[in-house]
Amino acid sequence: MHQIYIMCINLLNAFQHYFYSSKPIIVKNAINYWRATKEFSFELFKRLYQHTDGSYDSLEDGCQFLNFKTDLFTLKEVFDMPEARARYEPGQDPWYVGWGNCHPDILAKVRQYYDIPNFLPEDAEFPATENIFFGYEIGAVMHLDYISRLMWQGQVKGSKIWSVAPVPECDHICNKFQFHVQAGDVVLLDTRIWYHATTIPNREFSLTVQSEYG
Structure with a gap:
């Protein structure tokens, strides 16, 4: 059975043993110092993309856009949403993109x-x-990532519930499990070998920054 390692950010010397671990790790309160935790918003990204020449060209030239289960197929459609839906007001459909x-x-x-x-x-x-990645409620379906390195994801706004499952070869000794990540936390997960899905609770707005390292 696999464990999630929850560590305080001030235990950096101990953390060096887990830099390249394939075990799921949550580092609590790791990015509270980021300006992003106070200033990132849907509106900030909307202004950046609507007021920058050629802002959507990179997505058309190969940078990935993921709409998951949302009926929005381009980032321009996301930022052109009516305000009521962008804020996920009562009666509006949820949305989540990356x-x-x-x-x-x-x-x-x-x-x-x-x-x-x-x-x-x-x-x-x-x-x-x-x-x-940002949006409401629906998150990502269970999947593996086809990337070249390990992954970190910082929870900038809101919270997220992760559901993690082993690859079939590990089913006989590995268990499925869930964990709840809050604003300021960082998840480290080898998404190449762990199936993972996410949901966003309580009608919260979730915003994360994700990258790779290795």
Whole structure:
């Protein structure tokens, strides 16, 4: 049976033993110092994309947009939503999307609000861009990620329930489990070998930054 390791951010010396572990880890209150936890919002990203020339071109040129189970198929459609639905007011349909934040001008501006979690190894390799996920209620369906490195995800706003399951080869000794991540926490998960799904509780708005390291 696998455990989730929950660690305080001040135990950095101990954490070095888990840098490259495939075990699911939650680092509590790890990014409370980020400006993003106070200033990121749907409206901030909407302004950035609507007021930056060529903002949607990077998504058309290969940067990934994920609509999950939402009836919105481009980031432009997301930011053109009526305000009532964007805020998930009563009677409105929930929505949840993610995308690769690849436009260089927007990426530079967004990175002024956060940095790579400071407990990760200094010699790790990191990709040039990060991913943003936000929305309400429905989250991601159970899946594996086809990525080249381990994954970290910072819970900037709201909370999220993760459901994690082993690959079939491990079914005889591994168990499915869930964990609840709150604003300020970071999840480390090898999403290449752990099936994972997410839901967002209590009609909260969830916003996360996700990247890779290795």
